[in-house]
Amino acid sequence: MTERLVVVGNGMAGVACVEQVLKHGRPFDITIFGDETHVNYNRIMLSSVLAGEKDFDDIVLNDIDWYKKNSIRARLGVRVESIDRQARVVAGSDGSFAAYDKLIIATGSSAFVPPVDGVNKSGVFVFRTLDDTRQLVELAGPGIKAVVIGGGLLGLEAARGLQVRGCDVSVVHLAGHLMERQLDPAGGAYLARKMESLGVRVLTGRNTEALLGNGHVEGVRFRDGEEIDANLVVIAAGIRPNAWLAKAAGLDVNRGIVVDDRMRTSDPRVFAVGECTEHRGQIFGLVAPLLEQGKVLAAAIAGGNDSSFEGAATAAKLKIMGVDVFSAGDPDDTKPGTEAIRYEDPALGVYKKLVLRGGRLQGVILVGDASDDRRYMDWLRTGKDLTKDRRHLLTPPPAADAGVDVAQMPESETVCGCMGVSKGDIIRAVHETGVNTFAQLKDRTRASTGCGSCGELCKSLLRAVAPEFEEDKVKVLCDCVKFPQDKLRDIIRSQKLKSVTEVLEIYGNGIGCEVCKPALAYLVDVVHCGGHEEDRSARFINDRVHANIQKDGTFSVVPRMRGGVTTPAELRRIADVADKYKVGMVKVTGSQRIDLLGVKKEDLPKMWADLDMPSGQAYAKGLRMVKTCVGSDFCRFGVQNSISTGIELERRLENLYTPHKTKLAVVGCPRNCAEATVKDIGLVGQDGSWQVVVGGAAGKGVRKADLLITVETTPGALEAAELFFQYYRENANYLERTYDFVERLGIEKVRRDTVYAPEEARHGLLERLRRSKDRSYDAWLERHDPRPGQFVEIQPMEGARIDGTR
Amino acid sequence: MGRDNGWVRVTEVANVAPREGREVRLNGVAIALFNLGGRFAAVENRCPHRGGPLADGIVSSLGGSVTVTCPLHNWRVCVDSGEVAKPADAHACVRSFPARVENGIVMVDMTAAALEEAA
Missing domain, CATH: 1.10.10.1100 (BFD-like [2Fe-2S]-binding domain)
Structure with a gap:
């Protein structure tokens, strides 16, 4: 009979272990109990879900099909309440039983909630599971004063996520500096400074005495009597192994479930893996050693070989709000016989410390620059004698x-x-x-x-x-000019090339083509903020005559109608123009504007004059429109003024070229009637704040926009949109839509380089946008001073006089 | 008049922007006239693919010859021979006309066109 394997716990360690068991190919009848109702997901990524970088679905590691395909009985939402080791049966909270031949306990750990008054008030959370995260996502937003208790790894990640969602965040920490398990006081101070500069308040050396408030939390009081306001509290004060089930079953338990080198408990039929275990007195909380444990355990029950778990060098590497932090080994340099080598650059926010003992690396701390982490990890693991490397300990060897x-x-x-x-x-x-x-x-x-x-x-x-x-492949722009776009952008900037012709003559074949010329025309424009030499021969016909060429060589005319708002007078003029020039069709577009189709080239300037409206740029790789819903002016659900905000946004960005067409929308409430979440930039009004979302698409593919930031004020939302708009203009490849651009860079990088960039960088983006904007103009004004033959056919100086034809 | 008296004075050089094309009607034929910097070229202003206006295209090059890219579907037509260069298997061409500049005036030779019409 097939052996029955029961796994208590459906988390990363337990399921990874089952994956290893399956790899060995020995058949088991497997049942997995999980007290969460979800399939196995990546718990490390919960902070990304909190920060809005990932959706819940994105972090699933094993979907339900995986369980089915491997004939695994998944008992989700069922907590195992007891183990009867004599009968070899576990009992679930739903009254069910499951018999086992081998049992794996993978119950993980729980958040440690310190015994302070008021932890049961509403608005107080831990940050441990998908459900915890969901609740935080629902509550977090601008105007929320969030206090995170615990300045360790998890607490800082929670703080980051809450801040991205617009909360005003304070981190409260008992120890004298952040991440005291991994960092020394100086390293902790560097990290704290960086976090403060990014807008998170850091309060160290604070002993929380009580959570205040009547029913719902309103504040936090410390032992010294100081109080701070809070309407959301996240407790991240550490984790404790879930060992009670094993203990009640009579297994050996200290802090965690005691296991040997083959992950066996004190009962040879019962194994344990993950954060619930204690191995040689040590508890592991990082994922790598836990997966290693799973491999060893799987070999022990399914493989027959005798691999063993020997513990692991502990290393933590993470990125907190863009700051690299790395810690490994024992970085305590106060013990006798140790010596510390330090490097600090306060302006750059870089701090490095190596702790040596007997010429060998004992521990390392890196803050602000963790690029060398693998070298140090290797030295730690191998115990290499570093006497000969002393001159290069903190600087990498020659490249x-x-x-x-x-x-x-x-x-x-x-x-x-x-x-x-x-x-x-x-x-x-x-x-x-x-x-x-x-x-x-x-x-x-x-x-x-x-x-x-x-x-x-x-x-x-x-x-x-x-x-x-x-x-x-390194993608060159075109065979005419064989450089990638990034390189060309650098060349244009550093060599101060102002025209397409210069670039083609010096770096290309001198002529170019329809692929590279419009791209170069865009690049010289954006690099010099509109101070380039405009060369219309490099532009597509649409950008020479400011109308969209149709299949029969006629053009279409779309006047700008900011925010989709028009007037009776404009509509009358449009109707008159349509009659006068006998346009083939009048069409309301998907961008809340009106399209006049079938126009002859020579009629364009006359029509623009009669319309007396600006160009809608419907033909350009540029800002198309800002679509709006009715918003708070008229709509009974509107909570923000989407119309006035949309019109202002359109005014600020119109007449500018972008790498590809750019479509925006502003909506006055989360009902999202103007579909802002599938636009290149969207502003979604909420009660008291705006969500600024970027990189959405509803074209060939559909992509939900990523949350860039949540801000309280309308000026703040407009500025965030401007920052992203200019960042996209400067960094995307020509013909790369925002949704590909954001996908390529990752929203985290985009945020770091825009709304969370240092003051100077943000100012630079806005300043360059302003310069470009100052030089831009409504293209339809060219009707007053057209280029030779821009709109009209050439009239020959004489007719052809040839014998036989006249 | 002789066979090569079909040269027509079309327009001043300055009326066609460098590296751009313009349409002109000569003898009832719509012609795309291109200013290639040092010289001019002229072909029939009608892409053999779907009739797109070649004068509105971007001047490009392919395999050593100067082409114009049709603005509708990016076919490339050689501005000197009138042959379609891309797609390579199109085996189509438009009529081409000799062009030259004399005293700042662009001239196009319509002899061949006229003879064709007369025939």
Whole structure:
């Protein structure tokens, strides 16, 4: 009979262990109990869900099909309440029983809630599960004063997410500095300074005594009597292993469930894995060692070999609001026999400390620049004698190329810390399963599917070992000028090239084509903020005559109608113009404007004059429109004035070119009647705030826009939109829509470079936008001073006089 | 008049912007006239694909010859021979006309066109 395997716990450690068991190919009849109602998801990514970078669905690791495909009985929403080790049966909270031959306890850990008064008030949360996160997402927003109790890893991630959602955030920490488990006081101070500069208040050395308020939390009081306001409190004061079930069953339990090197508990049929365990007195909370435990456990019950878990060097690497923090080993330099080597740059916010003992690395702290983390990790793991390297401990050795670095990495070195994938695993995947692309590698080994920070390293490894590695090709703009767009942008800036012709003559074939010329025309314009030499021969016909060419060579005319708002007088003029010039069709567009189709080129300037309205740029790679809903002026649901905000936004951005067409919308409430969440930039009004969303699409594909920021004021929302607009103008490739651009860079980088960029950077973006805007003008005004033959046919100086024809 | 008396004075050079095309009607034929910097070229202003106005296209180059890219579907037509250069298997062409500049005036030779019409 097939052995019955019961797993208590449906989290990352337990399910990863089951995946390993399945790999061994030995059949088990598997049942997994999970007290959460969700399938296995990536708990590390909850902070990204809180920050709005990922949706709940994005962090699922094993969907329901995985359970079905592997014939695993999933008992979700059922908590195991007891284990009868004599009868070998577990009892679920729903009254069910499950018999086992082998049992795995993977109950994880729970948030530790310190015993202070008032923790049961409403508005007080922990940050541990998907459901916790959902509740925080619902409540967080501008105007909310959020206090995070706990300045450790989890607390800081919660603070970041809440801040992105617009909360006014304070972090309260008991110890004298942030992340005291990983950082020393100086490192903690660097991190605190950086967080403060990004708008999160940091209060260290505060002993929380009580949460105040009548029913709902209203404030936090510290032991010294100081009080601060709060209407949302997140407790992130540490975690405790969930060991009560094992303890009640009579298994050996200290702080966690005691396991040996093969992950066995004191009962040979019962195993444990993950954060609930205690191995050689140590409890592990980071994902890599927990996955390693799962592998060992799987081998113990299914593989028959005797691999063992020997513990792991602890290392934490994370990014808090764009600040790299890395800590590994024991960075305590107060113990006798240790010596510390430090490097600090307060202006850059970089702090590094290495702690040596007997010439070998004992611990390391990096804040603000963690680019060397692998080197230090390697020194820690191998215990290398560093006497000869003393001159280069804090500066990397002379630049070697990435291939050499990868070659020098030992096979056992971990590449992906989240998923516990070593260099050897990757090489095996290449040789045994023929992995040739990064996507295949992620699929086969799960490398780089956690935090993703090892992506580049994975790629350089593939480059080195996969014989047919398919690299993302360096895409040159065009055969006429063989440079990638980034490079061309640099060239134009540094060489101060002001015209398309100059670029083509110096760096290209001198002539160009319909692919590169419009792109270069765009680049010289944006790089010089409109101070370039405009060359219409490089522009598409639409941008020469400011109308959209149709299949029969006629043109269409779309006047600007800001926010989709018009007047009876404008409508009369439009109707008169349509009659006078006998336009083929009058059409209301999807952008809340009116299109006059079938217009002859020579009629264009006369029509514009009769219309007496500005160009709607409906033909250009530029700002098209700002679509609006009725908003608070008339709509009974409106909470923000979408019309006036939309019109103002359109005024600020109109007449500018963008890498591709740009469509915006502003809506006055979350009902989203003008579909702002599928626009390039959308402003979504809420009661007392705006959500600014970017990178949406409703074209060939549909993509929900990402949340850039939530802000309280309308000027703040307009500024956020301007920051993104200019950032997109300056950094996207020509013909790259915002949704591809945001997808390529990641919303986190976009945020860091725009709304969360340092003051000078934000000011620079706005200043360059202003300069471009000052030089821009309504293209239809060219009717007053047309270029030779811009609109009219050339009249020959004489007729053809040829014998036989006259 | 002789066979090469079909040269027509069309317009001043300054009326066609460098690297751009303009339409002109000669003998009832719509012609796309291109200012290529040092010289001019003229072809029939009608893309063999779907009749797009070649004079509205962007001047480009392909395999050493100067082409114009039709604004409708990006076919490329050689401005000197009138042959379609892209797509390569189109095997189509438009009529081309010799063009030259004399004393700042663009001249186009309509002899061939006129003879065709007369025939």
